[in-house]
Amino acid sequence: MSFDLTPDQRRHLLSELLPQLEDYYAHTRKLRVAPHLDPETVRAAARDFDFSTPVEPATAVRVVLDNLRKFQVHVPHPMYYGLYNPRASFPSILADMIAAYFNPQLAAWSHSPFAAEVERYLVSAYGTRFGFPGELTDGTFTSGGAEANLTAVCCAINHRFSDYSRRGFRAFGGDPVVYCSDQAHHSVVKAARTVGLGLDAVAEIAADEQLRMSVPKLRQRIVADREAGKIPVLVVATAGTTGTAAIDRLAEIADVCREYDVWLHVDAAFGGAAVLNDEYRDWLHGIERADSISTDIHKWLSVPMGTGMFLTRHPAIMEKSFGTAAAYMPREGKEYKPVDPYSHTLQWSRRFLGLRWYLSLLVFGWEGYADTIRHHVELGRYLRKRLKKRGWTIENDTPLPVVCFSRSGLSDPGAYAHGICARIVASGEAWLSIYPVRGVDVLRAGITNYATTRADVDRLVELLERIREEMDAAPGPGYAGTT
Incomplete structure (x- = not known):
């Protein structure tokens, strides 16, 4: 059997698949929102084939579609009132199909310059919406808020400790501290653990009655840590907490960070989208003073899961944090001085995530x-x-x-x-x-x-x-x- 399918087979599969996908998209509300959970039944369905004998392509597709219908919380359903998993817009769905067909490789600019420039344009355009300085804004698409928050921790450490990229934790000269609300996303804790700061480096600041980070308690903790010889590195404020969608007092927190020379990162994974409506921009007053921002396009902007973004007003920090050279990477186009995504992000090979939002x-x-x-x-x-x-x-x-x-x-x-x-x-x-x-x-x-x-x-x-x-x-x- 050839590993490829014939043109006729492909056309036949698409002619059968597309109407089924459209039926699901058009009539999602007719389905149960959540499945009956029976682990053994689900496992049996997933393991119904042992891959020893090829299955007819149409049968294989039908198996996948049938089981996704039966065994999934249907987040595109209008009665799903859940965890920031919106229904994807149709252009963003088409974008995923287009990206899969062309399969651009975004590690090197020269391999897919259009895709790379689309993403740079979106970073700049969205940064401007937040009040960042337009073309000076840097950033990258990420797999989501967790990766964006990890990127922020890396950038803040490299900003505070100039020799961190070379010497690692030996460059600290004291105990670094990361501050966040006790309502903050747990990816902050995970990021601190991942980069080697450890859980003890995270200072969780109690929330006030409105479930926002207490600014007086933040200030008190920073002062106490400095007096104890510790090094405040990063404050993570939140614009739309996961549980209650509380928005921290961003402008007041920015004042504290400026006073004590601490990097301010705003986790706006959900609430950041409010800046796209001028009526609601004041809700995020102060976010324009942040050093960096996380925002998830897949949370409130109706694109498929796995579409996040990291933004920063410091155009050199990502190269400083992640820059590297590899002899096997493509060299063509160097005379244009492009930004190779692999050299200033955590990721290397990466899907064309930005197309989902660009096409929308x-x-x-x-x-x-x-x-x-x-x-x-x-x-x-x-x-x-x-x-x-x-x-x-x-x-x-x-x-x-x-x-x-x-x-x-x-x-x-x-x-x-x-x-x-x-x-x-x-x-x-x-x-x-x-x-x-x-x-x-x-x-x-x-x-x-x-x-x-x-x-x-x-x-x-x-x-x-x-x-x-x-x-x-x-x-x-x-x-x-x-x-």
């Missing part, structure tokens, strides 16, 4: 994104209003479309939230999550799907009410009702 922007423009973000924000406000009217208590304070909620007067509100959530997910009608707010587990709904409507929000509220009434009428084992 070509089709919808900045205004299309501004309208979509407004749609989500307004739905978030509508959900809060509807929940309050039905007696639910809103537990978080954020302008972003993430709503954490519970009911008052419960003897065990955490058990109540888990009971509601489990029944909703099991129903297949919607998907919610649980998050601890001030130490108590509450229900959490996030809205990032452009296809979600007010009618869908109404359905969610009615579903909550129906399940609440069922639980109140027939409480199960471990159920803790109202006092």
